[in-house]
Every structure is written in C-alpha cells, then in structure tokens.
Amino acid sequence: MLHKGQCHCGAVKFEFEGDEIRSGLRCNCSICIRKAALMTEYAVAPDAITISAEADALATYTFGSGVAQHHFCNRCGIYTFHQTVRQPGHYRINIGCLDGVDSIQMPYKVFDGASLL
Numbered sequence: 001m002l003h004k005g006q007c008h009c010g011a012v013k014f015e016f017e018g019d020e021i022r023s024g025l026r027c028n029c030s031i032c033i034r035k036a037a038l039m040t041e042y043a044v045a046p047d048a049i050t051i052s053a054e055a056d057a058l059a060t061y062t063f064g065s066g067v068a069q070h071h072f073c074n075r076c077g078i079y080t081f082h083q084t085v086r087q088p089g090h091y092r093i094n095i096g097c098l099d100g101v102d103s104i105q106m107p108y109k110v111f112d113g114a115s116l117l
C-alpha cells in the first residue's frame with residue numbers, strides 16, 4: 001500500500017510503497033535512544049520511496065562509520081527517516097510522521113543496535 005508522511009512543518013514530504021504497518025521497531029543505539037522514535041520494521045528500497053523537500057530543508061547527520069544517514073528537517077527538526085546500517089541505502093521510516101498510522105499504541109520489537117554500532 002502507499003504510505004504518505006511528512007515532517008512537522010511540511011517542508012519534507014515523502015511517500016513509499018510498503019506493507020500495512022501493524023508493528024514497529026525501536027533501537028537502543030546511541031542516536032536512536034535519544035530520538036526515541038518508533039521506526040518501520042522493514043526498510044524501504046530507494047526506488048520505492050519518493051522524497052520531496054523544499055530547498056535545503058532535508059538535512060543529514062552521520063557519525064561513526066558514516067554508513068547510516070540520519071535525515072531530518074532542518075526547519076522543524078523532526079527526524080523523518082534514515083538510511084540503515086544493515087541495508088545501506090534503504091530507508092527506515094519514522095512511523096510518527098505517517099498519515100493515518102497510530103504509532104502510540106503500536107507493539108514493537110527492539111533491535112540491539114548498541115551492541116552493533
């Protein structure tokens with residue numbers, strides 16, 4: 001199905017094809033523990049996501065190996081999605097940014113990124 005989402009201010013919008021989202025993923029690595037965002041369990045292939053951002057609105061933070069690309073809106077500060085370590089180039093999405101998906105009551109798994117990164 002087609003999922004649509006955006007940051008808080010709307011400067012970064014995106015949509016992707018993926019399964020219905022009934023559960024999420026949290027990670028305990030040094031950055032995810034601070035963001036505390038619920039992410040998609042699956043990673044979206046680069047050709048399955050369309051990102052439209054106003055000029056310079058999409059910012060990227062990297063650390064360590066630099067493989068993971070942590071994207072966020074530099075106007076409202078919201079983390080929208082990142083490109084993963086486990087599947088470089090593929091996107092894991094902030095479920096809280098998606099239209100019509102309730103991230104609050106959703107069950108989730110925990111990924112032990114702290115031991116990997």
Ligand SMILES: [Zn+2]
Pocket residue numbers: 007008009010011012073074075076077078
């Ligand atoms: Zn924004």
